[in-house]
Amino acid sequence: MHLNQFINGKWVPSTTNQTREIINPFNQEIIAEASEGNREDAKLAIAAARKAFDDGVWSSTPATERGAVVRTIGELIVRDKEELAKLETLDTGKTIEESRADMDDIAQVFFYFAGLADKDGGEIIESPLPHSTSKVVREPVGVCGQITPWNYPLLQAAWKLAPALASGNTLILKPSEITPLTSVKVFELMEEAGVPKGVANLVLGAGSEVGAELAENTDVDLISFTGGIETGKTIMQAASINVKKVALELGGKNPNIVFADANFEVAIDQALNAVFFHAGQVCSAGSRLLIEESIHDEFVEALVNRAKEIKLGNGFDANTQSGPLISAEHREKVAQYVAIGKNEGATLTLGGKQPDDAELQQGFFFLPTIFTNCTEEMRIVQEEVFGPVLTIETFSTKEEAIAKANNTIYGLAGAVFTQDIDKGEEVANKLRMGTVWINDFHPYFAQAPWGGYKQSGFGRELGKIGFEEYTEVKHIFRNTKPEAVNWFN
Ligand SMILES: NC(=O)c1ccc[n+]([C@@H]2O[C@H](COP(=O)([O-])OP(=O)(O)OC[C@H]3O[C@@H](n4cnc5c(N)ncnc54)[C@H](O)[C@@H]3O)[C@@H](O)[C@H]2O)c1
Numbered sequence: 071m072h073l074n075q076f077i078n079g080k081w082v083p084s085t086t087n088q089t090r091e092i093i094n095p096f097n098q099e100i101i102a103e104a105s106e107g108n109r110e111d112a113k114l115a116i117a118a119a120r121k122a123f124d125d126g127v128w129s130s131t132p133a134t135e136r137g138a139v140v141r142t143i144g145e146l147i148v149r150d151k152e153e154l155a156k157l158e159t160l161d162t163g164k165t166i167e168e169s170r171a172d173m174d175d176i177a178q179v180f181f182y183f184a185g186l187a188d189k190d191g192g193e194i195i196e197s198p199l200p201h202s203t204s205k206v207v208r209e210p211v212g213v214c215g216q217i218t219p220w221n222y223p224l225l226q227a228a229w230k231l232a233p234a235l236a237s238g239n240t241l242i243l244k245p246s247e248i249t250p251l252t253s254v255k256v257f258e259l260m261e262e263a264g265v266p267k268g269v270a271n272l273v274l275g276a277g278s279e280v281g282a283e284l285a286e287n288t289d290v291d292l293i294s295f296t297g298g299i300e301t302g303k304t305i306m307q308a309a310s311i312n313v314k315k316v317a318l319e320l321g322g323k324n325p326n327i328v329f330a331d332a333n334f335e336v337a338i339d340q341a342l343n344a345v346f347f348h349a350g351q352v353c354s355a356g357s358r359l360l361i362e363e364s365i366h367d368e369f370v371e372a373l374v375n376r377a378k379e380i381k382l383g384n385g386f387d388a389n390t391q392s393g394p395l396i397s398a399e400h401r402e403k404v405a406q407y408v409a410i411g412k413n414e415g416a417t418l419t420l421g422g423k424q425p426d427d428a429e430l431q432q433g434f435f436f437l438p439t440i441f442t443n444c445t446e447e448m449r450i451v452q453e454e455v456f457g458p459v460l461t462i463e464t465f466s467t468k469e470e471a472i473a474k475a476n477n478t479i480y481g482l483a484g485a486v487f488t489q490d491i492d493k494g495e496e497v498a499n500k501l502r503m504g505t506v507w508i509n510d511f512h513p514y515f516a517q518a519p520w521g522g523y524k525q526s527g528f529g530r531e532l533g534k535i536g537f538e539e540y541t542e543v544k545h546i547f548r549n550t551k552p553e554a555v556n557w558f559n
């Protein structure tokens with residue numbers, strides 16, 4: 071499979087003709103050769119997006135028509151769901167069931183934003199001045215640079231593409247250089263749906279080249295980034311060159327608080343899913359479990375017994391419950407965190423190494439890992455591992471649980487399990503996080519905003535606010551009976 075870039079309505083190789091091998095993390099087979107774009111390619115794409123925006127080919131298309139095109143993209147995703155899901159599993163190693171669920175979510179995201187395209191006709195303001203009208207309208211921001219990570223390649227791209235297009239912007243997407251397969255396919259679908267030339271551009275390649283150019287280039291008006299905290303800081307700094315609008319969706323170290331009065335079986339099952347889903351490579355993974363002291367031993371025993379049974383394997387195998395990590399480099403990072411946890415004095419209760427199974431040796435697998443006897447100042451508790459590693463702490467009062475959960479630089483997501491609904495609501499209100507689940511973990515959907523507090527970033531994706539992020543607000547005041555002011559007489 072050879073993957074090209076999509077710039078100004080044409081499928082093109084990189085200006086240097088360089089390519090990058092794309093690897094299946096399950097067996098290290100080369101699954102594609104992707105054009106390796108660089109700053110020059112990014113500049114060409116930015117120029118195309120700038121021209122398309124300034125010509126108004128898309129922003130002046132009636133919003134209803136824009137919405138119809140965005141809806142068609144969603145319909146094409148539904149049509150090609152199986153192909154897209156296979157590409158995602160090939161590229162990331164996630165199970166095919168997960169990839170199919172991602173594709174369902176992605177289609178819904180396009181449908182949702184398609185529906186919003188023509189819903190905001192502006193607002194009439196009651197002007198306090200005589201003989202005047204006053205109205206507020208929303209306009210597209212302009213040229214949007216969009217940079218996405220490897221863990222949910224198409225889903226994270228969809229959260230950016232759909233609202234940007236629906237609100238009339240032009241864009242350049244730079245997917246993670248290691249997982250470009252579904253982004254390329256969705257650009258084929260956008261072309262088929264009738265997105266005009268130059269409006270949506272795709273540049274493949276490294277963050278230090280393509281991503282950096284998008285963040286720095288003064289023809290880009292907005293940069294929307296999903297990825298790690300350190301990259302986010304670099305992008306924020308670069309974006310200051312022309313005071314771009316910035317949205318950062320960064321990492322998390324997400325607490326999962328389980329009270330003694332929680333439904334035990336539900337809390338066990340959800341705690342397992344919270345951290346080990348997609349091998350823990352989820353920004354909102356519940357990797358920090360806080361258990362009420364009185365049920366700690368029983369809870370840990372049940373959790374460890376369940377975690378031991380997680381079936382690792384080929385994402386295409388129906389029996390597989392979890393795939394590999396994304397790369398050898400990432401697995402090494404996870405292994406280093408395990409070493410850090412041990413050195414800090416946490417007890418390694420499960421896993422902590424690669425599996426021994428012969429059939430898993432070619433993949434980047436790591437066993438589900440549980441640390442007990444953790445304390446809140448440990449690095450293993452505070453830092454995002456982004457792998458199948460759970461830390462367990464205890465608490466004895468609600469106040470202690472809240473204080474511990476909030477003791478983090480992150481603020482992406484958290485959860486509380488209890489059958490006392492007042493207690494659940496109180497904890498949810500006091501957690502400094504962009505999403506809090508009560509008696510659940512992980513749900514997200516197109517209608518509700520997603521984003522972080524603190525160093526998990528700022529700006530929101532999804533929901534009405536996720537659409538508004540791609541708009542500027544303009545106040546238009548009209549004097550209906552113009553007269554001289556005579557101030558300087
Ligand atoms: N908050 C969310 O919704 C959310 C969702 C998914 C992933 N994430 C986070 O993403 C991280 C994992 O993804 P990753 O390893 O791909 O992150 P990363 O920061 O390494 O890379 C993300 C993207 O940024 C690009 N990039 C790298 N250096 C760049 C630079 N200097 N300038 C511009 N772009 C650059 C990469 O090429 C990639 O496309 C985790 O921290 C995870 O929590 C957050």
Ligand SMILES: C[N+](C)(C)CC=O
Nearest residue numbers: 221222351352353354
């Ligand atoms: C935002 N989410 C949960 C889909 C993916 C985070 O990595």
